Amino acid sequence: MPPSCSAGALPAVAELPMTSVRTAEAKAATVCGKAPAHGRGTCLQGDAQDHAVKEAPAGRAGDAPSSFRSAAEIFPEVAKKAQPSQPCVPTAQQHFDDVSQSILKRDAKCRPSKRLHPDGNDKDHREWSDAWLRIADADQLERLVPALEATIHRADAADAIKKEDIAGLNFVKTQIEEVLILPRLHPELFLSALTKPARGLLLFGPPGTGKTLLAKWIAAECGATFFNVNASTVMSKWIGEAEKTVKALFQLAAEKQPSVIFLDEIDSLLSQRRDADNEASRRVKNEFLTSLEGADTDSEERILLVGATNMPWDLDHAVLRRLPKRLYVPLPGKGARRSLLLTQLAKHNSRLGLPGNLSASDIDSIVERTEGFSCSDLQQLLCEAAMCPVREIAAARIRQKAGVSQAQQAQRDIAKHDFECALRRVKPTHTEEQGLRHQAFNNEHGTCRGEDAMQDLESDAD
Ligand SMILES: Nc1ncnc2c1ncn2[C@@H]1O[C@H](COP(=O)(O)OP(=O)(O)OP(=O)(O)O)[C@@H](O)[C@H]1O
Ligand SMILES: [Mg+2]
CATH class of the missing domain: 3.40.50.300 (P-loop containing nucleotide triphosphate hydrolases)
Incomplete structure (x- = not known):
């Protein structure tokens, strides 16, 4: 190690290009809030970074990270501009890390003020978050x-x-x-x-x-x-x-x-x-x-x-x-569609005290016509069908108010023609092409592949 580089010291400033020193010093001045009083050969980080730590006032959580960020801007730059063979660069970097950590540790409860950068790729940003992460704080967790x-x-x-x-x-x-x-x-x-x-x-x-x-x-x-x-x-x-x-x-x-x-x-x-x-x-x-x-x-x-x-x-x-x-978790087979329809209709009817007038063959026909529907599509279909009697009542009440009709209708059962109407409005969400993609993934990576999956669908169909 050259004599100019004591532990924790800046890379010998004299050995760096003049421009980098000037840039670094100027930035250090911003951090310190004072003019660069030091000439070439000054130990930059000793003054600037330590000062940054001191300057971030206790209790003002936001200041520590911003001082840190300013410090973060200085040292990578100095390090970058130094010759690659410059043996002091790692030492300077290490010192930079230490200082960074001491700033952050000093107010461990403060949140970093720098927001997530959309691409997150810039170097300073990464070094900054690295330093943050190195503090494995029980407090934070x-x-x-x-x-x-x-x-x-x-x-x-x-x-x-x-x-x-x-x-x-x-x-x-x-x-x-x-x-x-x-x-x-x-x-x-x-x-x-x-x-x-x-x-x-x-x-x-x-x-x-x-x-x-x-x-x-x-x-x-x-x-x-x-x-x-x-x-x-x-x-x-x-x-x-x-x-x-x-x-x-x-x-x-x-x-x-x-x-x-x-x-x-x-x-x-x-x-x-x-x-x-x-x-x-x-x-x-x-x-x-x-x-x-x-x-x-x-x-x-x-x-x-x-x-x-x-x-x-x-x-x-x-x-x-x-x-x-x-x-x-495939689209429902016939059995699953039937069971979902029956369960939901039974709940609806029992809540409203309706007898339920859809016959088994009506249900069969709805089941046949809902091939490719997901359970949530079926749920939507049921809601749409259930709205038909409600719309009728609403229309009757409007007529009644207008004096056109006297009849006060009670809510009627969902009928087959309500499903006819609903089927014109509700369409399956899932396309056949997407279905094939899911099946292909299942055949390649799934636990329930090929025949097993078919058996499951068939058991749903019963
Ligand atoms: N197998 C099922 N049995 C009864 N109802 C179902 C079934 N699957 C879905 N539903 C109905 O559809 C609604 C939406 O289902 P869910 O949110 O579980 O779907 P999902 O598979 O998680 O969908 P996504 O992939 O879009 O998140 C449920 O609230 C329920 O009413
Ligand atoms: Mg979901």
């Missing part, structure tokens, strides 16, 4: 816990989803029971490494087929702490906060085990890693993968991750590996 606790779903007995509320999907329900309910009822059967229940479950399929509904059933049945998490719970405009949230989430889940972490629309958080990913999203994905790996290998921890998506092909392959049970 604790601060996130209340927000995460708010995501815990507390199943309310009144609106808890029961197995019979979910039409069809027999294979999926059996598989979920195997992973969640059997191990709780008969733990002695699951002691061996080979019978250990899966730690990750992926529910994928077309929109409106009941993936979120299945999760609600899991929440009601599993007897575990159920974290209902989505992208907005995790993502944050603050640098470094998102990955800390993920870390805190898994820590809290471990504390409250057995736990289920449900990630709805998992593709929005854990899509394939690409070069174009911004820094924040890359970090979140890595944190998830690391935490999931931990949950996967630590045999003591009972954390199950359940992901739901209708774009499974977008998921990162490393994520797929950590979700070994991948259950296809």
